[in-house]
Amino acid sequence: MCPKVTSQHKLEVRGRIIQSAIECFSNDGFDRTRMDEISLSADLSKGTLYNYFENKEDLFNAICEDSLDLLKVQLHHLFTKSRDDLISNAELFYENFQKLQKEGTAKVFFEALAESTRNPKLQKILFNHRLKIYKVVENYLQIQSDMGFIKADRNLAYVASGIVSLFDGITTASLIGIPENYNKKTWAVAIKAILSNLD
Amino acid sequence: MCPKVTSQHKLEVRGRIIQSAIECFSNDGFDRTRMDEISLSADLSKGTLYNYFENKEDLFNAICEDSLDLLKVQLHHLFTKSRDDLISNAELFYENFQKLQKEGTAKVFFEALAESTRNPKLQKILFNHRLKIYKVVENYLQIQSDMGFIKADRNLAYVASGIVSLFDGITTASLIGIPENYNKKTWAVAIKAILSNLD
Amino acid sequence: MCPKVTSQHKLEVRGRIIQSAIECFSNDGFDRTRMDEISLSADLSKGTLYNYFENKEDLFNAICEDSLDLLKVQLHHLFTKSRDDLISNAELFYENFQKLQKEGTAKVFFEALAESTRNPKLQKILFNHRLKIYKVVENYLQIQSDMGFIKADRNLAYVASGIVSLFDGITTASLIGIPENYNKKTWAVAIKAILSNLD
Amino acid sequence: MCPKVTSQHKLEVRGRIIQSAIECFSNDGFDRTRMDEISLSADLSKGTLYNYFENKEDLFNAICEDSLDLLKVQLHHLFTKSRDDLISNAELFYENFQKLQKEGTAKVFFEALAESTRNPKLQKILFNHRLKIYKVVENYLQIQSDMGFIKADRNLAYVASGIVSLFDGITTASLIGIPENYNKKTWAVAIKAILSNLD
DNA sequence: GATGAATGAGCTTTCATTCAT
C-alpha cells in the first residue's frame, strides 16, 4: 500500500511537543530546560524533537508564539464575555485573570521577557503581542464606555496600556510571593481610581 | 611582588567582583554569564572569585542584595528629594525614574525575578525588598498628602503598591521595546487618574 | 498510484542513486555526505536507498567501482583515440586528461584513496583498478612504440606505472591549487624526458 | 608563594597533544578521529584539549603545519645529506624516502589533502608547503648539477616539481597496495630517464 | 591569598538505520 500523508499525525505530535515544552520552560526557564526533559515529557525520542524544530531556540520561539496566542485568546474571551461593570466587579475580574494565568501562559511570558534581551526575533514577537493585547483591552474599554459604565476618554489607548502594565506589575508581585489578597486589593483600588477618573 | 592581604584590600576586591558581576548578570542573565567573564572583567583570576564567594549562586545572591539595596537607596533619594506635586509633574518624575534604571539595577531585578522561581533564598530577598519599596512609596505619598498635593486616603498602602506595580509593568513594556514616549504618557495618565481619585 | 516494479525500473533507479552518490561523495567526501543528501538529490526517499544498498559503505563501494570503471573507459578512449606523437603533443594530452577529470571521477578517486585505509574491500577495488590503468597505458605505449614515436623499451611496464604516478602526483598538485599552467609544463617536461630516454 | 608562569609546561603539554593527534589523524582520518581518543592517547582530559585548541579543526590545522614542517625538515636533511649521484643511487634514495614517510608524516599529508577541499585555510597551508618542497628539491638538483652528476637545465624548476609529483603518485600507489619493489623500480626508471635527459 | 591549568559531568545536536504503514 502506498503510504498516506499523515499531516494530521504530524500536527498532533507537534502539539504534544509544544505542550511539553510549555510546561518545561515554565518550570525551569529556557537555559535550564533540557531537551531530554522535553522529549521525555512528550514521550518521544530526542531525535524526533529535532525533526520538528531546528534547535532549542527555534522550539522556544514556537512555544512563545503559541503560548502568547493562547494568552491573547484567553484575554479576548475574558474581555468580551464579561459585560459587567468593571469598576464594581474589579476584584472578581482579577480572580478570573489569575485563573487564566495558572494555566502556564504567564510564566512563559516572563521567561520570554528575560530571553528576549538576547533574542531579537523573540523581542519582535513580544512587541507585536503586546500591541495586540493593548488593542484587546482598548476595545473592551470602548464597550464599557458604550454601555455607560465608564466615561468616554480621549486617552483610551493610554488607559488600556496602563491597565495592562498594572496587571503585569501585579503579576510580578504575585511571582515574588506578595499575598494574593493584597494584590487583589491593589488591583481593585487602582482600577477603580483609573476608570472613575476618565475625562 | 605578592599582594598584601588586608581587610581593606579584601573589601576592595569584593567590591570589584560585585561591580563586574552586576554588569555581567545584567547583560547576559544568570545562566549565560560565565565565571570567566566576571573574573576577566574584574581583572582577577577565576580562582580568586571562589575565595570570596562559594559558588555562582552565592555570588548572584550577593549582587542581588547589593543591587536591590542600591535601587532602594535611589528610590529613597528620588522620593524624598522631589517635593513637587507628583500629579502635575508625573512625566518629569517618570524620566527621573528611568534615569536611575539605566544604571543597570532594573535589568538585574528582572534577572533575579526569573531566577527566583528556582531559588527560594532569592525569592525571600526579592519579597523583602518589595515590601521596603512599598513602604518608601507609601511614606512619599503621605508626604504628598501632608503637603496637600493629594487627598489623604485610607488605602494609601494599596495606592503605593499599585504605583510600584504600574511602574514595573511599564518597565516591562519598555524592555519589550514599546517607545518611551508612549510609556511616559501611559504613566502620566494612570498616575493622574489614581492620585486624583483618592477617597 | 503505486509505481510498478520492473527490472528495467530497478536498474533505472539504481543508476539514479549511483549518479547522485558520485556527485555527493565527490563534493563532500565519504564521512560528510549524508544519506539524506543523496536521497534528496536522487529524488527518492531515504528508505528506498536501503532497498538498493545495504548501507552507506556498500553504496560507496558501488559508486567507487562504477566511477573507476568510467575512468578506465575514459582513459582507454583517450589512449586509443589519440594516435599522435605523445612527446610532441604532451601539453595537449594533459589538457585532454584534465577535461576528463573535471567530470568528477578524479575527486572520487582521492576520496576512495583516503577511505581505503579503513576499508579493505575498497583497497582491493582500488588495487585492481590501478593494475588495469597500468595495462591501458602500457598498451598505449606499445602502440606508440609500434608507430615509431618512441623507442621500444624492455621496461615499458615501469614506464607506464611511472606515467600514471606522475599524473596522480600532478593531480594532487592541481587539487592543492598549483596553477594549471605550471602543472602542464611540469607534465610536458617530465613526459618528454621519460619517453625520449627509453633504452 | 606567587605562582610562576609555566610556559615550559604548556609547551610540553601542547607537544603531547600534537603527537597524539598526529597518530590518531594518521590512523583514522579527520572525521573518524574522536577528540576522546586524542585526549586519552595524550593522557589528558578532553577539556584540556580545548584549553589548547579552539576546536577539532583548529587542532587539525595545527598538526598539519607541524607535520608538514617536519616533513620539510626531513626532506631537507635527505637532500642535503646525500651528495651521491642520484641517478646511480635512485633505488637507495627511494628507500630512504620511504623510511621517512613511515614515521607518520605521509599519511597526515593525504588526510590533509582530502580535508583541504573543504577547508580553505588548510588548502593555503598545503599550497605553501608544496612550494617549499619544490624549492628544496630544486636546490638539490642545482647541487647535483654543480657536482656534474646531471646536466644544467633551464627547466630545473619544472624538473623539481615533476620529481615531487612522481613521488606523490608513487606514494599513492604504495598506499593502495602496489608492492614496494614495483614502486621502487618505477621510481628508478622514471628518475633515470628524467635526469639523464636534461637539456 | 592568588593563581590558572586541569577536570569531567553534562549539555545540544547529528544522522545512519529501521520498520509500520
Next chain:
DNA sequence: TATGAATGAAAGCTCATTCAT
C-alpha cells in the same frame, strides 16, 4: 516496493569548580 517518522548511540564542546603551586 516505497515511504519518512522515529530512533538512540555517539559526537563535539562548555564551564563551574578544584587544587597544587
